Amino acid sequence: MPEDVTPNPTKRRVIQLPSLQEVRAAERPAAPPSLFRPSSSGHQSSGPDYRPSRPPGPGTTSAVPPPSGDFGRPSYPVSAPPTLLYGPRHPQAPPSQQQINPNAVLVSKRQEGNPVLKHMRNVRWQFTEIVPDYQMGAQTCALFLSLRYHLLKPTYIYGRIKELQRAFRTRVLLCHVDVDDVVEPLAQVTKAALLNDCTLICAWSHEECARYLETYKAYESKPADAIQGRTEEDYLSKLTAALTTVRGVNKTDVLTLGGAFKTAAGVMRANMQQLSALPGIGPTKVRRLHETFHEPFRKTLRQSQLRLTPSTVAQGASLSASDVAAVQAPAESLPVDLVTPLDPGQDDEELADDLD
Numbered sequence: 419m420p421e422d423v424t425p426n427p428t429k430r431r432v433i434q435l436p437s438l439q440e441v442r443a444a445e446r447p448a449a450p451p452s453l454f455r456p457s458s459s460g461h462q463s464s465g466p467d468y469r470p471s472r473p474p475g476p477g478t479t480s481a482v483p484p485p486s487g488d489f490g491r492p493s494y495p496v497s498a499p500p501t502l503l504y505g506p507r508h509p510q511a512p513p514s515q516q517q518i519n520p521n522a523v524l525v526s527k528r529q530e531g532n533p534v535l536k537h538m539r540n541v542r543w544q545f546t547e548i549v550p551d552y553q554m555g556a557q558t559c560a561l562f563l564s565l566r567y568h569l570l571k572p573t574y575i576y577g578r579i580k581e582l583q584r585a586f587r588t589r590v591l592l593c594h595v596d597v598d599d600v601v602e603p604l605a606q607v608t609k610a611a612l613l614n615d616c617t618l619i620c621a622w623s624h625e626e627c628a629r630y631l632e633t634y635k636a637y638e639s640k641p642a643d644a645i646q647g648r649t650e651e652d653y654l655s656k657l658t659a660a661l662t663t664v665r666g667v668n669k670t671d672v673l674t675l676g677g678a679f680k681t682a683a684g685v686m687r688a689n690m691q692q693l694s695a696l697p698g699i700g701p702t703k704v705r706r707l708h709e710t711f712h713e714p715f716r717k718t719l720r721q722s723q724l725r726l727t728p729s730t731v732a733q734g735a736s737l738s739a740s741d742v743a744a745v746q747a748p749a750e751s752l753p754v755d756l757v758t759p760l761d762p763g764q765d766d767e768e769l770a771d772d773l774d
Contacts, residue, residue: 537628
């Protein structure tokens with residue numbers, strides 16, 4: 419009996435026809451996605467949820483069938499797009515935490531609309547919550563006042579100065595002179611500045627006010643050497659600085675004295691005849707120069723200035739026995755060698771009379 423030959427099985431192609439329910443479910447319009455997704459704990463999330471939802475595992479099935487138009491391919495569960503909760507991405511900082519630029523002039527919000535701000539172009543400025551109108555540094559501030567506004571409210575500036583207390587070392591009262599008759603109002607503002615230890619600066623335009631504020635900010639960290647007098651290191655400058663301290667002697671006289679006597683020691687050793695021979699040196703300058711270099715540092719008192727009267731003793735002055743005897747003695751026996759230091763407030767003319 420011949421062996422049964424099993425023919426090769428042909429590969430069948432199965433076409434799956436959808437049912438009526440699946441066709442209706444595919445034609446049904448999908449519901450719009452919800453913006454909020456409740457969590458399992460029963461409350462909503464407080465911030466945006468950027469995590470995509472995980473696809474269901476092999477043991478779970480999707481509750482909503484995927485709307486697919488190709489019924490010949492197997493359908494797979496499709497995850498829903500991530501849900502975003504709308505809100506501000508970068509919340510603004512509260513006013514108390516506003517960043518302050520240390521290189522800018524701080525301006526109070528009450529100065530908003532002041533024309534001075536339009537002319538401040540050389541330095542930066544920003545609005546912030548401060549007590550003064552302008553703050554140009556850590557210890558420097560300014561109050562702005564218009565004379566026209568002062569005539570309307572004379573007590574305004576006193577209240578503003580009182581608010582400053584002692585918070586700043588340099589307090590500037592920037593006064594804008596915008597009236598014709600400035601005598602009376604400016605006198606009141608000057609009095610308020612002096613009594614409250616403020617520096618009064620008057621300006622006649624908004625541009626000038628802005629320049630003062632910019633200058634204070636520009637020189638905030640610079641030393642005071644820029645505005646102090648300087649003495650050169652050469653010999654002529656030092657000689658000029660020394661001789662011009664004598665009253666009446668100017669720089670031209672210093673050149674004449676230096677050309678005649680060459681050095682400061684020669685000027686000190688010169689007598690009155692030599693000084694009088696110089697052109698431009700009159701008798702008053704000659705006398706003052708000679709007295710400056712030849713008079714003693716300590717002067718001798720006159721006898722009339724050393725006399726003690728009995729009334730001085732009667733007033734309770736504590737005197738020794740020798741002093742009482744000196745009071746009772748005649749004036750000729752009084753000592754004349756008593757000396758006293760020079761009085762720095764005494765005038766040169768009075769000093770010359772005492773030495774005669």
